[in-house]
Amino acid sequence: MPDLAAFPRAAWLRAERAVLAAVTPADFGYGSPQGAPALRRAVVGWLARNRGIRAEPDEVVVVAGVAQALGLLAQLLRADGIDRVAVEDPGSLGARQQLEYGGHTTVPVPVDAGGLDVGALRACGARAVLMTPAHQFPTGVVLDGERRRELLRWAAGGGVVIEDDYDAEHRYDRPPYPRCAPSCPTGSATRAASPSSSPPPCGSAGCWSRPTCATPWSPPSGTRTSATASSPNWSWPG
Ligand SMILES: Cc1ncc(COP(=O)(O)O)c(C=O)c1O
Numbered sequence: 001m002p003d004l005a006a007f008p009r010a011a012w013l014r015a016e017r018a019v020l021a022a023v024t025p026a027d028f029g030y031g032s033p034q035g036a037p038a039l040r041r042a043v044v045g046w047l048a049r050n051r052g053i054r055a056e057p058d059e060v061v062v063v064a065g066v067a068q069a070l071g072l073l074a075q076l077l078r079a080d081g082i083d084r085v086a087v088e089d090p091g092s093l094g095a096r097q098q099l100e101y102g103g104h105t106t107v108p109v110p111v112d113a114g115g116l117d118v119g120a121l122r123a124c125g126a127r128a129v130l131m132t133p134a135h136q137f138p139t140g141v142v143l144d145g146e147r148r149r150e151l152l153r154w155a156a157g158g159g160v161v162i163e164d165d166y167d168a169e170h171r172y173d174r175p176p177y178p179r180c181a182p183s184c185p186t187g188s189a190t191r192a193a194s195p196s197s198s199p200p201p202c203g204s205a206g207c208w209s210r211p212t213c214a215t216p217w218s219p220p221s222g223t224r225t226s227a228t229a230s231s232p233n234w235s236w237p238g
Pocket residue numbers: 064065066067068092095132137164166193194195196201204205206
């Protein structure tokens with residue numbers, strides 16, 4: 001949790017004023033449920049500059065935080081025939097619950113000083129894993145190089161990596177952690193990020209990108225969502 005007293009009120013107000021002065025009346029209507037195109041373009045630029053991730057605006061969904069991204073992903077995985085997701089142990093109770101609300105069985109996989117035990121992941125038989133490789137929650141360990149290579153080999157065999165970029169910005173003693181997403185084989189990684197630990201979580205926002213795919217991972221027909229950050233009463237087209 002950031003220092004709530006340090007919220008940059010003046011800068012926030014300046015930004016709000018600048019945006020309100022520039023928007024057109026149409027901008028106050030229902031926008032793209034995937035997120036305003038200008039915002040998605042800005043997110044894509046940020047991902048490239050800060051994370052070395054190449055993505056197209058069409059591959060980004062603006063969400064109300066990692067929790068909502070997981071709720072959406074839970075539906076997509078089930079539509080893809082996946083209903084067991086490996087999670088870190090210890091790990092985030094809230095993240096696990098989002099998957100369980102989405103109808104998944106979560107399978108705990110141990111974490112040690114090197115991060116997630118990828119051998120145990122392989123042995124558990126789950127086809128997807130949710131993990132925090134850059135800054136494991138709650139231990140703070142970083143997935144070590146050999147584990148990372150092993151994870152990528154697992155993904156190359158068809159495993160899906162859901163990378164929660166939890167607290168990745170908060171590092172003072174090491175270089176940026178290389179994202180798993182750009183290195184995973186096409187179609188096997190998806191990445192959810194949220195700024196909840198920089199500005200306070202009340203302004204919950206986030207983005208979900210699937211940067212490695214050649215074609216966007218369109219939600220299957222019939223997948224439904226609750227309200228998103230961008231539009232109430234939204235369902236995926238199709
Ligand atoms: C492991 C983990 N990931 C992500 C988040 C951020 O979640 P959200 O974006 O839904 O606020 C949290 C917040 O506590 C967390 O514990």
